[in-house]
Amino acid sequence: MQLGNDVMQSSKNEHQRQSLEIDIKALEIDIKEMMLKSRRPPFPPCIYRVSSVLRDVNRKAYTPRTVSIGPLHHNNKNLKGMQTVKFQYLEQFLKRATKTAMLNELPHWGDPMGFVTSLDTDLQIGKHFSCLERFLGLLKPTEGDIWNSYAEDDLNHITLEELLKIILVDSAFIIELFLGFHFKLSKLTPFEIASIRMDLLLIENQIPFFVQENLYEEAFGSYPNIYPTILELSCEFFEPYNDPKMQIQTMKHFTDLLRTCHLPITKDGEHDSNGGTPENDSKNREPDDSNEHLKSATQLYAAGVQFNVSSSKCAFDISFIEPKLEIPCLHIYDDTEVIFRNVMALEIYHYPNKTLICDYVLLMDYLINTSEDAELLVEKKIITSRLGSNQQVAFLFNRLGRNIV
Structure with missing residues (x-):
């Protein structure tokens, strides 16, 4: 009888030992996962949930x-x-x-x-x-x-x-x-x-x-x-x-x-992965408010600025040699807003010192306030649109520029 009790007790102890080992193993896995999750990454994240x-x-x-x-x-x-x-x-x-x-x-x-x-x-x-x-x-x-x-x-x-x-x-x-x-x-x-x-x-x-x-x-x-x-x-x-x-x-x-x-092209035919702006040069830049009072396209046109479409395929090849303002053609489709918004979000989170797309959109937002501004740029072939009306083009850029710093 005693032998049977000893066997049962030994079996119970073994079961408890195995359960303890399983609990410790599970705890070890949980702690390892928590440490991995909390580990400071050697590089910044690149995939973000939009605020x-x-x-x-x-x-x-x-x-x-x-x-x-x-x-x-x-x-x-x-x-x-x-x-x-x-x-x-x-x-x-x-x-x-x-x-x-x-x-x-x-x-x-x-x-x-x-x-x-x-x-x-x-x-x-x-x-x-x-x-x-x-x-x-x-x-x-x-x-x-x-x-x-x-x-x-x-x-x-x-x-x-x-x-x-x-x-x-x-x-x-x-x-x-x-x-x-x-x-x-x-x-x-x-x-x-x-x-x-x-x-x-x-x-x-x-x-x-x-x-x-x-x-x-x-x-x-x-x-x-x-x-x-x-x-x-x-x-x-x-x-x-x-x-x-x-x-x-x-x-x-x-x-x-x-x-x-969409980045500028280097001489050897490659896209400029640095975004055209050296990071160290822009990190400590003071905010530039020189464009705070930039006039709209119709106001500039009335003041004598001539709008010409550039032959360049890069949106950033914008030049002003008085009185000519040359801007590459922008083709606007139904998915243009989605494309701009997601690239701009990536720039805001991941390339805060190289916001070329954001800067371009804000410039166009300054130029296009009304349907008349959009109509002028369409007439000059700087914009081609499939949105249906110039008013929709103006609305697109007015909304794209919202909450963008």
Whole structure:
């Protein structure tokens, strides 16, 4: 009887010991995660949630309408329908990565392009899932950099594990979207592609570009004769907003790419990644109020200023040699406000000493106060618009300049 009691007591003690070990392990994981979250990043974040001061002017300009990318809009109920599509793209990405790794073992894929276009041919059930662990393992060492890419307090609603899952699924979706677009295999309509493209440019709807680079390089980097780089695919997908002849060297994410596309061009054909303003020169500048009383376009015209359209494609090539004011042509479309707002938000948060886009918008806001000002610039071919009326052009710039410092 005593022996039985001793056995039961020993079993109970062992169970308590195991429970204690589990509790300590869970506590250790929680503490490690808390330390990682609170660690001061060696670099500033690059993905931000827009403050209410900016958002209240036009909430729709910062909110995705078709697909959420990254953690900030992941729980948006209006976008849940795309989650199934994302996992379909993830499976397609895993299939493509698995088949790419097997290319040397598959002599029947004589034509590399035949390989690319035949992804509907199923692998052995589940075989393509074997590389899922490899990609998760690739993300794990960079989880701190991924977390710190988002502004403080923006990720308090999720765990690191959830963040990595979101990042992997969304990265695979983007990679497959770009490859389908490049190889002309996409089943999406032009309207769907345009809608997704716009969502991918929103500042709150981003994931760090280095994550996509790492995953893409791991999956397809060994076959540059088949696959372009992810940077090349990105520039191709966003070509409507970029001069394809210009060279983009790097980016933090797609909103940053959009800003870079509008920066001045250097002599060697590259975009000026410094924004045209050395950071050290502008850090301690006193506020410049010399333009506080800048007159509108019609007032300047009445005073003898001649408005001419510049042949330059860079919006910042504005020159004034009395009495001629030359301004490059600006094409205004329905999505112009969304583009400007998100790039301006990025500048306010991430490039506070290099606010070239903000400065340009404020200049245009000074010039365009009324529909008559807009009409003058349209007449001089400095502005072309699809908004429907000059009054809408004036309203666009008057609202864009609101709450911008």
